[in-house]
Amino acid sequence: MFHPLRVAEIRRLTEDSVTIAFEVPEELRAAYRYAPGQHIALRRLSDGPEVRRTYSLCDPVAAGDGAPGSAPDGGSPGAGPRLLRVGVRLLEQGEFSTYAAKELAVGDEVDVMTPAGRFVLDPRPGRFAAVVGGSGITPVMSQIATVLSREPGATFCLVRSDRTAASTMFLEEVADFKDRWPDRFQLVSALSREEQQAGLPSGRLDEARLTSLLPALLPVPEVDGWYLCGPLGLVSAAERALRALGVPRSRVHQEIFHVDEVPAPTPVGALIPGGATVRATLDGRGGSWPSLEGESVLETVLRNRSDAPYACKGGVCGTCRTKLVSGEVRMDRNFALEPEETEAGYVLACQSHPVTPVVEVDFDG
Known part of the structure; x- marks a missing residue:
């Protein structure tokens, strides 16, 4: 269900990305409870057809304010969030992202759907890891901050890939994770289009590279949950690498952010002539x-x-x-x-x- 929500804040992250925060009225906060990793759909009604896009929520979930069923003690969650914050990257010829990043202003109202999605990490003790690319960091930001702040027995290893340092979303926020949880948060960064003084050599994180890298970072069989998010190519490469390393499919969770060119599917089953x-x-x-x-x-x-x-x-x-x-x-x-x-x-x-x-x-x- 959609509700019109007021834009409370717009903050620039990089030259081509922003965060947008929506103010949730008290009477709607229960409807907008979310779990770490979920997303919201935004709707724009203009002269032409309506445009909808989904964006992941990046803020941590406060204790007791999670989605129904996600309260730590299994009880009823709290009142819900006062703000909903999403990360938006400007895409070439992206109709909605152009509007969101360049035209939207504080005080404007946007139709916002209640949170959805199953790319979720409910806070619990354990060892967790993520492989993300570009704006795929957005839902994982919420997952990391929520689980590490609420579960002293949890650790998180983040492997992220970006084009350049200047294009890296949430650079300062992730650095803050290292300061807040130095013994429980591990960060490995790769840049595909420029060299960096520390970290991995430049280049894409493909299947072969991930297959050799991941066991060097952490004990792969002991990871309780893997979270893969970003472009189709990176997520598919990470999934194949984990399969080659013997990780059970039930421990791998993925969300695709961008699908550029995909071969046309092979039809299976003939459609009903004249409709069904x-x-x-x-x-x-x-x-x-x-x-x-x-x-x-x-x-x-x-x-x-x-x-x-x-x-x-x-x-x-x-x-x-x-x-x-x-x-x-x-x-x-x-x-x-x-x-x-x-x-x-x-x-x-x-x-x-x-x-x-x-x-x-x-x-x-």
Whole structure:
């Protein structure tokens, strides 16, 4: 659900990135509770079609203010956050990021969806590590600060890759982590386009490099959770490296920030000529509608229920995740769902096309 929130602060991080803080009224704070690693969708309504983008929340979660079910003692979380802060990087020809970084001003109102996402690290004792690239640092900032401040028995190793030192988001904040938790936080930085006086030699963090680097940094088998976030190439390379090092799939969590060029998917299952019937349950209400030929499940539902959840429509953010109750679909791309989720019957509505005459989904499932 969207609510109009006032921009309370805009702070420049680098030449092409900013943080934006939204003020949450007291009566809405419970609705905007979030867990470390979650994101929000922002919506802009202009003369043309509405534009939505998802951005990760970068601030730590205060004790008792987490998402439902994330309170340390398993009890009820607190009142919720007073501010929601996200990191935004300006993308070339990025319609929303250009607006957010160059036009948005303190005092403006923006439609903000309540927090979502399953790229979450609930605070607990243990050894954790992350491999991030570029703006992929944003959700991991919240994870690191939350777990280390609330769990004395937790450690965190961060391996980050950026183009140059000048383009590195949250440079000072990460340096502060080293000062606050010198014995529990480890940082390794790599720059792909310039040399640095300390740290790794310049160059990309590819699969071969990560396979040799990670065991030299920490005992890989003892890491309780790996968090991979950033461009598709880096996340895929890190995932393959961890698989080669014998890390169980259940300990690896990933979130893709950018998908540049991906080969067209090989169609599996023929679409229904003339369209199918889509049945959907959303916020406790059900409906049944005919789909247009070639239309995705999300597109069919949106024509009849404008409140259907979505953000990127690219198979990346996972906002449109839904449970497939009956029938079959062809899912073109999936960069958001874990294997356990697809095995349990979850699909991305924006990428799913009916291949049976009737398809039933449950957005509440």
